[in-house]
Every structure is written in structure tokens, then in C-alpha cells.
Amino acid sequence: MSERSYAILGTGALGGFYGAKLQKAGKDVHFLLKSDYEYVSQRGLVIESKDGDFTLPQVKAYHDVEKMPRCDVVVVALKTTQNHLLPQMLPPVVKDDGVVLVLQNGLAVEEEVAEIVSNVSIIGGLCFLCSNKVREGHIRHLDYGQITLGEYTSGYNSCGITDKMRQIASEFTSAGISMELTEDLLLARWKKLVWNIPYNGLSVILNARTDELMAYVHTRKLVEQLMYEVVAGAKSYGRIIPDSFIQTMLDYTVKMKPYRTSMKIDYDERRPLEVEAIFGKPLHKAQVAGVDLPQINCIYQQLKFLDQTLSQSQKPKSS
Amino acid sequence: MSERSYAILGTGALGGFYGAKLQKAGKDVHFLLKSDYEYVSQRGLVIESKDGDFTLPQVKAYHDVEKMPRCDVVVVALKTTQNHLLPQMLPPVVKDDGVVLVLQNGLAVEEEVAEIVSNVSIIGGLCFLCSNKVREGHIRHLDYGQITLGEYTSGYNSCGITDKMRQIASEFTSAGISMELTEDLLLARWKKLVWNIPYNGLSVILNARTDELMAYVHTRKLVEQLMYEVVAGAKSYGRIIPDSFIQTMLDYTVKMKPYRTSMKIDYDERRPLEVEAIFGKPLHKAQVAGVDLPQINCIYQQLKFLDQTLSQSQKPKSS
Numbered sequence: 001m002s003e004r005s006y007a008i009l010g011t012g013a014l015g016g017f018y019g020a021k022l023q024k025a026g027k028d029v030h031f032l033l034k035s036d037y038e039y040v041s042q043r044g045l046v047i048e049s050k051d052g053d054f055t056l057p058q059v060k061a062y063h064d065v066e067k068m069p070r071c072d073v074v075v076v077a078l079k080t081t082q083n084h085l086l087p088q089m090l091p092p093v094v095k096d097d098g099v100v101l102v103l104q105n106g107l108a109v110e111e112e113v114a115e116i117v118s119n120v121s122i123i124g125g126l127c128f129l130c131s132n133k134v135r136e137g138h139i140r141h142l143d144y145g146q147i148t149l150g151e152y153t154s155g156y157n158s159c160g161i162t163d164k165m166r167q168i169a170s171e172f173t174s175a176g177i178s179m180e181l182t183e184d185l186l187l188a189r190w191k192k193l194v195w196n197i198p199y200n201g202l203s204v205i206l207n208a209r210t211d212e213l214m215a216y217v218h219t220r221k222l223v224e225q226l227m228y229e230v231v232a233g234a235k236s237y238g239r240i241i242p243d244s245f246i247q248t249m250l251d252y253t254v255k256m257k258p259y260r261t262s263m264k265i266d267y268d269e270r271r272p273l274e275v276e277a278i279f280g281k282p283l284h285k286a287q288v289a290g291v292d293l294p295q296i297n298c299i300y301q302q303l304k305f306l307d308q309t310l311s312q313s314q315k316p317k318s319s
Numbered sequence: 320m321s322e323r324s325y326a327i328l329g330t331g332a333l334g335g336f337y338g339a340k341l342q343k344a345g346k347d348v349h350f351l352l353k354s355d356y357e358y359v360s361q362r363g364l365v366i367e368s369k370d371g372d373f374t375l376p377q378v379k380a381y382h383d384v385e386k387m388p389r390c391d392v393v394v395v396a397l398k399t400t401q402n403h404l405l406p407q408m409l410p411p412v413v414k415d416d417g418v419v420l421v422l423q424n425g426l427a428v429e430e431e432v433a434e435i436v437s438n439v440s441i442i443g444g445l446c447f448l449c450s451n452k453v454r455e456g457h458i459r460h461l462d463y464g465q466i467t468l469g470e471y472t473s474g475y476n477s478c479g480i481t482d483k484m485r486q487i488a489s490e491f492t493s494a495g496i497s498m499e500l501t502e503d504l505l506l507a508r509w510k511k512l513v514w515n516i517p518y519n520g521l522s523v524i525l526n527a528r529t530d531e532l533m534a535y536v537h538t539r540k541l542v543e544q545l546m547y548e549v550v551a552g553a554k555s556y557g558r559i560i561p562d563s564f565i566q567t568m569l570d571y572t573v574k575m576k577p578y579r580t581s582m583k584i585d586y587d588e589r590r591p592l593e594v595e596a597i598f599g600k601p602l603h604k605a606q607v608a609g610v611d612l613p614q615i616n617c618i619y620q621q622l623k624f625l626d627q628t629l630s631q632s633q634k635p636k637s638s
Contacts, residue, residue, distance in 0.1 A: 205524060206624055218623035225616070294613040297544075304537035305525055 004072035004171070007093045008032060009065075011040065013131040014103060015077025016139045018147075018177065020047045020056055025175035030060045030068050032089075037063040039136040048134075049141035051176065070095045073168065076102045076113065079266075080277035083112055090116050099164055103127050103147070105196060105262075106277025107189050107285060110152035121164045122152040124185045126192045132265070146178040148192075150185025156237070158184040190234035191241055195249050196278055198226040200263035201299040204273065204306060211258040214250075222295070224250065229293040233282050236289035273307040275300065323391035323490070326412045327351060328384075330359065332450040333422060334396025335458045337466075337496065339366045339375055344494035349379045349387050351408075356382040358455040367453075368460035370495065389414045392487065395421045398585075399428060399596035406435050413439055418483055422446050422466070424515060424581075425596025426508050426604060429471035440483045441471040443504045445511050451584070465497040469504025475556070477503040509553035510560055514568050515597055517545040519582035520618040523592065523625060530577040533569075541614070543569060548612040552601050555608035592626040594619065 005028040008019035016031070023029040033040055041061035047054050062068045065088070074094045078085070083104075094100055096119050102109050103125045110122050130143040149169055153159045160183050169179040182188045202213055202223065213219040227246045234241050253259075266273055279300040286293050324347040327338035335350070342348040352359055360380035366373050381387045384407070393413045397404070402423075413419055415438050421428050422444045429441050449462040468488055472478045479502050488498040501507045521532055521542065532538045546565045553560050572578075585592055598619040605612050 202621075206621060208624070208628075212628070213624075216624050216627055218620040218627075222617060222620040225613075294544075295617045298541060298614040298617040301537040301541040302521075302525060305527070305532075305535050308535055308537075309527075309531070 003028070004167075005030065005069065007068055007071035007074045009074060009076050009089055009093070010078035010082070011036065011045075011061075012077065012079075013133045013139055014127060014129060015075060016045060016133065017047060017049075017129065017131050017141055017145075018075065018077070018103070018127075018172075020045050020054070020059075020139070021175045021177055022171070023056055023059060024054055025171075027171065027175065028060075030062060030071060032062050032065060032068065032093075034063070036136045037061055043137055046138045047141060048139070050143060051141070051145075065089050065093050068093050071098065073099045073101055076100060076104060076109075078104070079272070080104050080106055080109060080274045081272040083109070083277075086112065087116050094120055096120075099123055099168065101125055101149075101168060102152075104277065105192075105274055107193065107281040109277060110156075110185070114152065114154070121162075123149055123165060123168060124152055124189065125149050126188055130259075146180060147172065148180045148182055148188050150182040150188050152185055156186035158186075184239070186237060187234065187239040187241075190230065190237075190239050190282075191245065193233075193278065193282055194227050194230045194241060194245065195253070197230050197282070197296060197299070198223040199253065199259075200261045200278060201226070201296075201303060203261040203264040204267045205299065205302050209258045209260055209264075210253050210256060214254050220250075223253075226295055226299070229296050230282070232291055233286040233293055233296075236286045236291040267306070267310065270310060272311065273303060275303045275307050279303060322347070324349065324388065326387055326390035326393045328393060328395050328408055328412070329397035329401070330355065330364075330380075331396065331398075332452045332458055333446060333448060334394060335364060335452065335456075336366060336368075336448065336450050336460055336464075337394065337396070337422070337446075337491075339364050339373075339378075339458070340494045340496055341490070342375055342378060343373055344490075346490065346494065349381060349390060351381050351384060351387065351412075353382070355455045356380060362456055365457045366460060367458070369462060370460070370464075384408045384412050387412050390417065392418045392420055395419060395423060395428075395432065397423070398591070399423050399425055399593045400591040402428070402431055402596075405431065409435050415439075418442055418487065420444055420468075420487060421471075423596065424511075424593055426512065426600040428596060429475075429504070433471065433473070440481075442468055442484060442487060443471055443508065444468050445507055449578075465499060466491065467499045467501055467507050469501040469507050471504055475505035477505075503558070505556060506553065506558040506560075509549065509556070509558050509601075510564065512552075512597065512601055513546050513549045513560065513564065514572070516549050516601070516615060516618070517542040518572065518578075519580045519593075519597060520545070520615075520622060522580040522583040523586045524618065524621050528577045528579055528583075529572050529575060533573050539569075542572075545614055545618065548615050549601070551610055552605040552612055552615075555605045555610040586625070586629065589629060591630065592622060594622045594626050598622060 007030045008015045009032045011031045011033045044057040099121045101123050110124050126148040128144045128146045131141040134140045151162045161181050231241045326349045327334045328351045330350045330352045363376040418440045420442050429443050445467040447463045447465045450460040453459045470481045480500050550560045
């Protein structure tokens with residue numbers, strides 16, 4: 001295996017978990033932190049995981065990208081609501097001919113990265129991970145953890161399985177992270193939206209868990225209608241998601257343990273919501289391709305209101 | 320003027336207000352009550368109104384329609400969520416050749432009445448009234464009060480201004496209630512929905528007042544899009560509402576005092592929501608005419624969820 005170095009931009013529930021797994025497997029990992037910097041640079045990271053707890057008493061922690069070494073693989077593990085920081089963050093930390101691995105939700109996030117850095121490979125990763133940061137330097141991994149990788153090309157043309165993808169997948173796999181490779185990143189991103197759009201949106205707007213949304217006939221129907229609109233959005237870019245996939249997502253969600261979505265957690269903890277990446281971009285992309293998604297538009301505008309009023313209010317609206 | 324008798328079915332914020340105004344003007348009014356029956360039968364009604372407070376120390380109060388006399392005009396002033404009671408309530412209380420005056424929100428409420436009673440005239444009334452019941456037998460009239468009347472015919476064919484309408488309007492006007500007559504009840508009902516659908520729906524779903532919905536660009540846009548869907552629904556029945564009407568409603572709402580909609584008040588006070596009359600019926604009617612209203616459908620399904628979870632929960636969700 002290579003001696004490649006990793007930079008983790010955003011050491012939270014997601015970046016902290018994957019970065020810690022990589023370091024535990026012997027990789028050279030550099031963590032960028034904000035609020036937890038002091039704590040983690042002195043005491044390291046604690047990972048409480050269904051796959052086994054572990055502690056990294058010492059990690060290479062940074063508060064400033066300018067102090068980080070240039071790395072072979074830069075993992076973008078920020079929430080998309082922080083992407084306005086990328087033009088300052090990315091250029092100093094990624095090696096020429098290196099890889100930027102974008103582990104973010106939503107659509108078109110790789111395009112933003114491509115506008116910032118050139119001479120790099122950009123790989124998108126879709127994480128199916130259930131984890132929380134429970135306190136400074138302490139991450140609780142509850143379930144799942146798999147990543148689906150696809151390489152980005154301009155215009156999201158499918159580019160097959162590349163060597164760069166295989167190399168990343170091999171290193172993550174050796175760190176105990178389950179990996180899947182896709183030839184078509186855009187298709188994978190739209191497929192993930194089939195779940196993310198209805199459940200993230202409605203869980204925030206209706207103050208509900210996934211099981212509650214599935215238990216009532218009207219929200220179950222609305223979830224399904226929203227899924228069909230996502231499929232129409234994908235189709236506007238020539239990506240075909242079969243109806244059976246929708247049925248699988250519905251069945252899968254009914255069988256899941258009652259689940260508070262990541263956007264609901266953000267809302268409850270009064271963090272900015274990833275409305276643009278998960279709702280705004282798909283809507284805009286479909287519109288450019290001449291397709292209206294009216295119900296997703298309705299959800300989008302409701303979420304924008306909640307996101308803005310949340311950021312301006314003092315007390316939580318829901319508990 | 321006539322010596323006609325009035326029955327008020329539902330002596331709440333609306334029926335109590337209009338019934339009290341009629342009795343004060345000398346009409347023979349019979350009030351049906353439920354929870355307030357004991358109190359009102361002993362102490363009468365108190366109306367606190369921007370047009371002048373007054374008290375009716377004695378009113379003809381009933382707890383049971385079977386004990387009421389048959390009346391010339393039966394005013395249906397229940398919330399539409401109580402309309403399952405009409406088949407028992409209406410037949411015993413309305414005179415042959417009498418009038419049923421339906422002062423309810425939503426669409427197609429007259430059709431329901433027409434299925435229950437025949438040999439009567441059915442007149443729909445759209446109330447622009449801002450009033451609350453503040454305690455037993457005590458109604459506070461805050462603003463407005465005008466009623467727009469239109470006579471119902473099978474299929475909602477426009478039937479012009481009828482003598483029955485004029486007679487009711489004359490009696491209400493002499494009681495100090497401002498009246499307008501319309502030749503086309505269905506058009507008037509769709510026009511009222513242009514306001515009621517966006518503001519009632521979004522105020523409940525987003526826990527917001529009208530001024531908050533208008534202050535944020537995304538909800539303002541969504542309000543407007545919902546209004547255009549109502550216009551499309553009206554058009555599916557050949558009723559043309561001009562774009563200028565939408566602009567008027569938006570401007571009017573911006574100028575209004577911050578307003579908690581009637582559905583929001585119902586929600587906050589944990590009463591059933593008039594989802595079917597205001598949202599379900601218009602959706603269904605448009606669908607029958609071959610027109611989809613996707614954003615209204617989204618709002619409808621969200622409200623059904625909130626209405627059902629509200630009825631099953633113990634504590635208020637919002638204050």
C-alpha cells in the first residue's frame with residue numbers, strides 16, 4: 001500500500017470517524033479542527049463504535065490550513081453550509097496531482113471543488129453513516145459506515161472505475177471501511193437524494209421521525225411522490241432510476257429503527273441546514289434541464305424559511 | 320321586514336357573533352350550543368366588538384335540535400370538521416321552503432347540505448370576520464365582519480342575484496352586518512381560497528404569522544405559487560381569477576396587522592383542522608376536472624399529518 005498522507009477538513013461526526021479509522025490503520029492523517037482544536041490537540045480522539053471502541057491519544061491536529069502539510073488525499077468532510085470556506089481551505093493543503101475526496105451530501109458539490117482547484121482528481125463519496133459527535137473529541141458511531149465512490153469529470157460524464165478510485169477504496173477498506181465503487185457519480189448522487197429529500201425535508205418541517213412519517217398514510221404518500229420527483233430530476237440528466245428502487249427505499253425505511261435524520265439533528269441543535277446542497281441544487285439542475293419539481297420546490301421554500309428563522313431566533317422551536 | 324325566525328347551528332366565534340347581532344336587531348333567533356349550553360341559557364351572550372360592546376342577558380338556547388322550532392333560516396356556523404353531524408341536525412330544524420345559510424370555509428360545503436335537505440334554498444356565505452370566543456358565552460369581535468352571499472344551484476351554475484339572497488342580505492344589513500351579493504358562488508369560494516390556502520396552510524406548518532410569511536422571500540414566493548395553483552383550480556371549472564387579484568391579496572396581506580390565521584388558532588388550541596374543506600375538496604375537484612395542484616397537495620398531506628398527530632398527542636406542539 002501507499003504511504004499517502006490524508007488531510008481531514010472538518011473533524012466532526014463524519015470526518016472524525018473516517019479519519020480516526022484511517023489513522024488507526026496506520027495512515028498519516030492530519031485533522032483540521034475548529035472549536036475542538038485545543039481539546040483534540042491535547043487529548044486526541046475517542047471513537048465509540050458498534051464495531052469496537054478505540055482511542056487515539058495523539059492526533060495531528062491543526063487549527064489553520066496554512067500550517068498543514070500538503071497531502072495526497074484531502075477529505076472534504078465539512079457540512080455543505082461551510083463550503084464558502086473551501087476557496088481558502090483547499091488550495092494550500094492539496095498536493096499537485098492529489099485527490100480531493102468530497103464526502104458531502106447533495107448534488108453538484110464536486111463542481112464547486114472543481115472551480116477551486118485544478119491539477120487534482122476529484123472523487124465524490126456518498127456516506128451511509130450514522131454517527132454523532134457527543135462531546136469534544138468524542139464521536140459515537142451508531143450504525144452503517146459504507147461509502148460509495150465515484151470520480152468526477154466535467155459535466156458528470158460517466159468515467160468508469162478509475163485507478164484513483166481503486167487506490168482510495170483499497171486504503172479505506174484496509175482501515176475497515178466498507179466501500180463500493182460506481183461508474184456514474186451523478187446517478188449515485190441522485191439515488192441518494194431519493195431518500196434524503198423526502199425524509200430530511202419532512203422530518204424537519206413536520207418535527208417527525210422516519211417511523212412517524214411512514215406510519216401515516218398521507219406522509220407516506222407524500223414521501224413517495226417526492227421520490228418520484230427526484231427520479232424525474234435524475235431523468236432530466238439521462239439517469240434512469242427504476243420504480244423498484246423507490247419501493248426498496250420505502251420498504252427499507254419501514255424496517256429501519258426509528259431514525260432522526262441528519263437534517264433534523266442539525267435543526268434540533270440549531271445548526272445551519274444543508275438546504276441548498278440537498279434541495280436547491282437538484283431543483284436548479286432540473287430546472288436548467290427544463291423539468292419542474294413542484295413538491296420539492298414547496299419543501300425547499302419551507303426549509304429556507306425554517307433555516308432563516310432558526311438562525312434569527314433565540315430559542316429552539318422544537319425539542 | 321319579515322318576521323322570519325333564525326336558527327344558529329354552532330354558537331361560537333362566528334355563529335354567536337352573527338346570531339347576537341340579529342337578535343339585537345329584533346330578530347327571533349334560536350341558538351344551538353354544545354359545551355356552553357348551561358352557561359348561555361342562564362346568562363346569555365356578551366359581545367365585545369370594535370363596533371360597540373353589547374350584552375344579551377337572555378337568549379333562546381338549545382342543547383338539542385329536536386327541541387328547537389323549525390326556522391325560516393338555518394345558519395350553519397359549525398366548523399366543517401363537524402359536518403358529519405349535519406344529517407342529524409338539519410332536517411328537524413329547517414322549514415319547508417326555508418333557507419339554509421352555510422357560513423363555512425372551503426369548497427363544496429353547499430353540496431353536502433344539498434344531499435341532506437331538499438325543498439329548501441341553500442345559500443353560501445363567505446365570512447370575512449376576525450373574532451374569537453374568549454370564554455363561555457363571551458365573544459370578542461376584532462375586525463371585519465362582511466359576508467359575501469351566493470345562492471347554490473346543482474353543479475354550481477351561476478344563478479344570478481335571487482330574491483332569497485336579497486331578503487337575507489336585507490335582514491343582515493339591518494342588523495349592522497355588511498353584505499355583498501355575488502352571482503357566482505363557486506367563483507367567490509375559489510377566490511376566498513386564494514387567500515385561505517397559502518396562509519392557513521403555511522401558518523400551521525411553519526408556525527408563523529402572516530407578516531412572517533411575507534417577510535421572507537422564499538415563503539412569499541411559495542404563497543404566490545400556491546395562489547397561482549388555486550387560480551388553476553378555479554380555471555378547471557371555468558372560473559377566471561385575474562392575476563391582478565393575486566397581487567391585490569399579496570399587497571393586502573403585507574398591509575394587514577400581523578395575523579394568526581383561523582387554522583393556526585385551531586391548531587394552537589388543539590381543535591381539529593378544516594383540512595378537508597379548505598384543501599382536500601379543492602384538490603379533489605380540480606383532479607376530477609383533470610388538473611393537478613402539486614404544491615397544494617404537498618401542503619394538504621403535511622396538514623393531514625399534523626392534524627392526525629395533534630389529535631393523538633397529549634401536549635401542544637407549538638404555543
